[in-house]
Amino acid sequence: MWVLGPLGFTAPWLLVALVALPVLWLILRAVPPAPIRRRFPGVALLLGLEDREAQADRTPWWLMLLRMVAVAAVILGFAGPVLNPQAERGGDGPLLVVMDGTWADARDWPARMDRAEALLGEAQRDGRVAAVVALTAVAGAPVFGDAEAAARELPNLRPEPWLPDAVADAGWAEALGAVEGGFDTVWLSDGLAREGRAALLRVLEDKGAVTVVQAPRQVVALRPPTFEDGAIVLSAVRTPMGPAAEVPVAAIGLDPAGTERQLASATLVFEAGAAEAEVAVNLPSELRNRVTRFELTGVRSAAAVALTDDGLRRREVGLVAGGSEREQLELLDPLHYLREALAPNADLVEAPLGDVILANPDVIAMADVAQVPEGEAEALTDWVEAGGLLLRFAGPRVAASDLARTAEDPLLPVRLRAGGRAVGGAMSWGEPKALAPFAEESPFFGLSIPEDVVVNAQVVAQPDPTLAERVVAQLQDGTPLVTRKALGEGQVVLFHVTANAEWSSLPLSGLFVSMLERLAVSSRAAPPEAAELAGTVWVPEAALDAYGELTPLDTQPGVPGERLAEGRPGPDLRPGLYAGEDRRIAVNAVAADTTLGPAAWPGSVAVQGLEMARELPLKGALLAFALGLLLVDVVASLMLSGRLRGPRAGAVAGLALVAMLGGMPGGAEAQDAPAPVVEAPAPPEPDPEAEGFALAATERVTLAHVRTGDARVDEMAAAGLRGLSNTLWARTAVEPAEPLGVDLETDELAFFPLLYWPVTADMAMPSRAAYEKLNRYLATGGMILFDTRDADLGGFGTATPEGERLQAIARGLDIPSLEPVPPDHVLTRTFYLLREFPGRFNDPEIWVEASPPDAAAAEGMPFRDLNDGVTPVVIGGNDWAAAWAVDEVGAPMLPVGRGMAGEQQREFALRFGVNLVMMVLTGNYKSDQVHVPALLERLGQ
Secondary structure, three states: OEEEOOEEEOOHHHHHHHHHHHHHHHHHHHOOOOOOOOOOHHHHHHOOOOOOOOOOOOOOHHHHHHHHHHHHHHHHHHOOEEEOOOOOOOOOOOEEEEEOOOHHHHHHHHHHHHHHHHHHHHHHHOOOEEEEEEOOOOOOOOOOEEHHHHHHOHHHOOOOOOOOOHHHHHHHHHHHHOOOOOOEEEEEOOOEOOOOHHHHHHHHHHHOOEEEEOOOOOOEEEOOOEEEOOEEEEEEEEOOOOOOEEEEEEEEEEOOOOOEEEEEEEEEEEOOOOOEEEEEEOOOHHHHHHEEEEEEOOOOOHHHEEEOOOOOOOEEEEEEEOOOOOOOOHHHOOOHHHHHHHOOOEEEEEOOHHHHHHHOOOEEEEEOOOOOOHHHHHHHHHHHHOOOEEEEEOOHHHHHOOOOOOOOOOOOOOOEOOOOOOHHHOEEEEEEEEEOOOOOOOOOOOOOOOOOOEEEEEOOEOOOOOHHHHEEEEEOOOOEEEEEEEEOOEEEEEEOOOOOOOOEOHHHOHHHHHHHHHOOOOOOOOOOOHHHHOOOEEEEEEEEOOOOOEEEOOOOOOEEHHHHHHOOOEOOEOOEEEEOOOOEEEEOOOOOOOOOOEOOOOOOOEEEOOOOOOOEEOHHHHHHHHHHHHHHHHHHHHHHOOOOOOHHHHHHHHHHHHHHHHOOOOOHHHHOOOOOOOOOOOOOOOOHHHHHHHHHHHOOOOOEEEOOOOHHHHHHHHHHHHHHHHHHHHHOOOOOOOOEEEOOOOOOOOOOOEEEEEOOOOOOOOOHHHHHHHHHHHHOOOEEEEEOOOOOOOOOOOOOHHHHHHHHHHOOOOOOOEEEOOOOOHHHOOOOOOOOOOOOOOOOOOEEEOOOOOOOOOOOOOOOOOHHHOOOEEEEOOOHHHHHOEOOOOOEOOOOOOHHHHHHHHHHHHHHHHHHHHHHHHOOHHHHHHHHHHHHHHHHO
16 A cells, blocks of 8 residues: 555556546547638528537537546546555464553543454454453463454453552463464553563563554542541542643542432642642541542542541540549549540540430440449440440449349340459459460450550459350450450440559550450551451452442452452452451552553554544545536536536536535445445335344244354254243243244344343354343343253352353343342242242252342232342253253153153243243232232222
């Protein structure tokens, strides 16, 4: 291709013909020769006569110019002009498309997918094999295959909310080095500098040419918030380039009505060339505790969202003292050390107990409070049972009272022993006692005990069968120091010493503060250390995707505390919220020490922009333009010769002008593949085959199966739906038509209430358009029965090729949370009463849409109302089509089981199919039957 500015020509040698245009002008100008003029008197006799045919003596210059332009347009058209020609990439070997696939790619992910699709399309035209990998999900050496098949896998790729791991990159580089042969690489980079990339790039360059596609844009990320000096400090980092900028940040949380909204806002100001910006946000404690996340306004990325956890939320602690005769002495005040320990990280409320309960704090700490008035005791018990933490400290008043002597007090974790005490009723020793190491089951496990922490006196717990399990800290001689018990959703904790330094040196040490933190009495700005998380398991509550959307989780396995302590997100630790026994921890996509830098590539690597101008072939437009000029030439020639006069002249000229203009847009481009651009396509001609398909699918209720490409499986699916349709016709009011097979890529799905999808291990993945069609089908009331047909092999958690293919297919589908069919599901009784759902096999593990958390059995209702009773998907592996299948005369095609037991299993398989179809068609009509007695009773009144 010869390129001249924005134009390129695929056959530039034809442009030589343009040189002949001046010669052609002279020839046409000279032919025919001009007539010789002679004066002849006899011509006067012809005056008044009309010559119906006139002919010009010479061709007018404007008509000659019109013809020259038409000829030039034809020459240029056949020279193959292309607007915005793309450079030839060359190469005929394998092509590897590498995508970083990080949160930095999320903002322009559709453009990256289009670029990858264009690369694979070019490889397909050139006959090259190809592979696509994302560095956030690499699992081994790439497998090169058909480029079209690789393009079909593109809809399954998603950006991930983390950056590639340097260790994983090194392992992948080693795997690439072992690949035989060479290949070219196109790397769609996210534009960020990272460790480990240089080694991987060297391996790729050793294998072949490397081209980098990278968008020249600035990346901004929000670091986790911190709490300093009573304010929330927000910091952001960006790639250090560009002028000064202001980035708005919003605090998102729940208002008092429980609605998520923006609670506050601030602005991060980046100085010119600065890489970091910081702002302090002052919020009232109540508003601060409602904040669930901070996010950069207008940025769609996981790095633009910073989740908050209990480390930011300052807890509200109510302090209640039992009184002291020496309250004027500050260091002997029962609450002095509690204030010093809690004030930096908690909001304190000091008031009488009744007022503190009304304030509804997170924790109530009572120092040397013996008897609680009866009315307040009931309110305090209700507060604890609702999830509060009651923290009690002993003292002279508790020791001298009869509290919990004969029976356990609900507001104390253990009974207290009477007698054997010195002055004030507290037991004392000649030598102070030190603390014993904390047991593994203790919340204080892992804390180091200072040598100077000793206990001089304490109240003693009464021996009891439950005492051992309630002790969480003890002295070296085994005497309980801290006891705890659960009360409803809350806890009651008792320190058997005073909250001041009167009975022990514990309040004077840092251990006292650490013990309060372990009990979640106060919050901490810093995350827990690795030693504190060792041996724990944390349950994921919500996960953050690459686009910054937070999705609740309820079926993910727990994460070990050691992995959580690393804080580095990855496939095994997704950014999100993780819940432990008494607190939550947020894992963000960006760490507190994260810095961003632009990626730098060596001179041997070609770097291109992400945006590319689309090639526009001009051949069709030029030829259409030339044809229009020739039509105008014909009309002009007729007019000059006098053969076209009157009203017909204007009509013909108008038609010629319309023909010329109508051929110029994209209509002619459609002849010049491969990239037709049609702005306003004409309505397609009716397709008789498609009309027949729609008519056959809508005349009556029609069941359909998805064509898999395996002739044997498709034949069995059709026979199975034929047998189920015959059963419906014979036993119900449903009269189905002959079942149909559908192609997900071309056929409309909305005609069918139920799709039976037999999953095969090697079936093709749906395209992006097919996924959109399937998701629209599920969202508008359709149901898909996925059948992996592997229940004889896939039981007890065994993975099968069909199950793995189903997982791959399901990634692109908008499928809700699933659960095994509960015994009260409407599927068990829509027509028949069923307890199991066999097919050719009888695996009880059948999955349907999970019921909402609040779906409970209503009064008089035998089963829950689960989402109107209609689940969008049913998943199993019992090979139902084989059990339903009948031949043309209605005889079963395959055996099921043995003897009468097998025929009984076939019968139950047919009943399951009937229940399934009736559920799709009628929803929860069975659930509505429970209201019939009430309606009849009203009618009787």
